[in-house]
Amino acid sequence: MTETDHKKILAERLSARFGRRAILKGMGAGIVAATAGGSFPSIARAQQSGHLKIASIKVIDTLDPHFTGFLSAIQIINNIHNGLLKIVYDGENVTFEPDLAETWDLEDDKTHVFKLREGVRFHDGTPCDAEAVKFSLLRVKEGEPKSPHAWKLALLDEIEIVDPLTLKLHFSQPYAFLPVALNGSTGRAGTIVSPAAVEKYGTDYGRNPVGTGPFKFVSWRENDAIELEANTEYFEPDMPKLEKVTFVLMNEASTALAALMSGQIDGMTDCPMQLVDQVEAFPKANLYGEIEGNYTFLGMNCKKGPFTDMNLRKAVAWALDRETLVKQAYFGRAQQAYTPISPPMTAFFDPDIATSGRGQWFDLEKAKEFRAKAEEQGEIEVTYMMAERGPVGTRVAQTIAPMLAEIGIKVNLELIEPATWVKRRNEGDFDLYDFEWVADLDPDETIYPEFKSDGAWNFCGWENAEFDELCKQAQVILDSEERKELYYKAEDLLMEEAPIGIMAHMPIYKVFSDKVQGFQYIPADLVNLHTVSLA
């Protein structure tokens, strides 16, 4: 292996840090100035004030960061806990910065050194030191019951405590994925929980979370609300701004929007695409949302049924009119995808992908050519299972069915209930289904676990040894350029053999009323509220 200048890479990753601090301070001053100039008596303002009520539309399974499978839970968990690292967005680039750590260094390409902040305490008063961090990492890696996120730390060999505030993580091989493993997607493997609280509550920790974060957990009433209050001892200066936060748990997004418009709540952690027009027309709300790290796709069963025939799969992949899909299924809000790597992965995404010739797009002629090469030349009947789930429900399936009729595939749409849908998907009992992988920050997590041969999430059952090898190589290379080349090759294989027809990258929206100030949008579906205040 060539010598990599990992210090340089690290330096690049950290470069945004100091700039951001300055911006934050500036913003804080702005808010104070605005308040002082307003009609409020200038001394009446306590350090924390205001009660933010925000609707949380989706499922909250548990508030235990090491066991959740849902982003909506992470949104709340992140306000109660901190991680070793955190995700930062400056409007252009997504980077990882030390959070509970003060510094993060590479001793060599397999050893990461974290120096922790001094004096940080959990909400229960116990210190957050190297022992506590080790406890959390081990809880993910090998705790009982087993964390669904254990695989993210599989390469972690040893956790060495150098002194009470310094840890060295020794990995069995260079692990470029580490920052993402610690922060990535659902479940935060690098989130630090209070060992005392885990001891006390055991498996009920998820109902009684104790972290170091800007807000403390107060209560959780099922189907009703989760209440948080300010952690006045929080380590970032002048934060949090709010005194109380209530996540109102709701099933019906349109009711949430009505509540927002009538002023009963101040925001929504998620705004479904079909409601975005209404929000935009409402003057007293601010919409936050950009294309995030995700992709939606039509999955084809490579293990059984007609789509074991690669030519047929390719015919389908080229027959999907993405423009129509974006318009009809995604309310014109999504962006056509050519390959899985999405725009927020700034070091890897190719802004000129549309003209690069890579990936899949709509070309009916090409689709027909592949169709002509398929083994079965007569009309093929397939089952497309769909459910009222995901961001757009059954719209994708309904839009696709007539497109496939064009190439002699008769699609039988089968509407099933979400739990059954999950079961059948996991068991590979389908011809076609559509799905989305969301909140990814790195090419590894966006394609490798999803499509590696025999991978648990490889529901299409596609197998390609070369693809596996390319991704495995890329995992241990720290240089972004080199990694990029490998992922492009892996993606090309995936798009070429077409276990999926790729469709779109979606924007994920949040809404706040205009009373809410200081929200920092991060394109990883996060709702971090430490900088937020109420006017």
Added chain:
Amino acid sequence: MLVQALGKIGQTLVVLFIVSIATFGLLKLAPGDPVQIMLGSEYSQEAYESLTAEMGLDRSFLVQYADWAINFVQGDWGTSFVARTDIFTYGFKEALPVTLTLAFFSLSFAILIGVPLGVLSAVKKDTAFDAGSAVFALTGTAFPSFLLGILLIWFFGVRLGWFPVMGYVSPWEEFWTGIYHMILPGLTLSTYFIAMITRLTRASLIEVLEEPYIAAARARGEPSWRVIWVHGVRNIAMPLVTILGLQLGTLLQGTVLTETVFNLPGIGQMLTSAVLGREYGVVQAGVIMTALLFIGVNLLVDLSYPILDPRLRDRK
């Protein structure tokens, strides 16, 4: 009397047994797996197996049912798989009062609006008012309640800003705020019943008003309001109460949609999310509570007959 009471209790137990084992069986037969649902999309086979074993889902159906039933009877309703909520607290202490409050308000609206409207229609039979009330009743029965809920939300909540559009505040704790929050959901759920009671009151009262004792009362020179509201309405109370008791099931069904639209954390929402998440324990608790409620109310209806009709009191 004692024998009767024992019989009633025995009957109740049999019903509860059938209801509980049927729900349990149906849920188990339905495809879908709580472990898969709670692990989301990112998990390993190991994590899956360890969780299945931990939740006791690797045991046979009958063992799982017996285990649940024995614990349930002893007051241990268990904890939900995913959120680790104590089901007794969630179902009995938190969700049940919400649904009871909603049902109480809807029934009150139904009676307070439906009965007078029905009486007036009967008295003004075949007038424009009667026709108008008939149209109202027909619309009320035909209008889907969730749609009505959404319309009420947008008109009274968002456009006019008169009422809160969602959420539950216990009227037993904060009286006026609680009632204020119950007005839109209460109206939504009760529209069907207002309409039904209006029609039922009208039809029964028209019949009663032709009875000889009404003519006798009029002949005695009693004021017209007394003839109608005392002699008339008292005599339609029994069919009214019977129907209300029987329709309670429909009302409880309606709470599912109403609670979803208005985001009320009641049994309806609890059952919906529990069924979708295959939370066997929560579904069982919800179904048993609903069944008990239904049986309980119909028992009350039975008991109310002697009060409503003195002729039934002395039968020994």
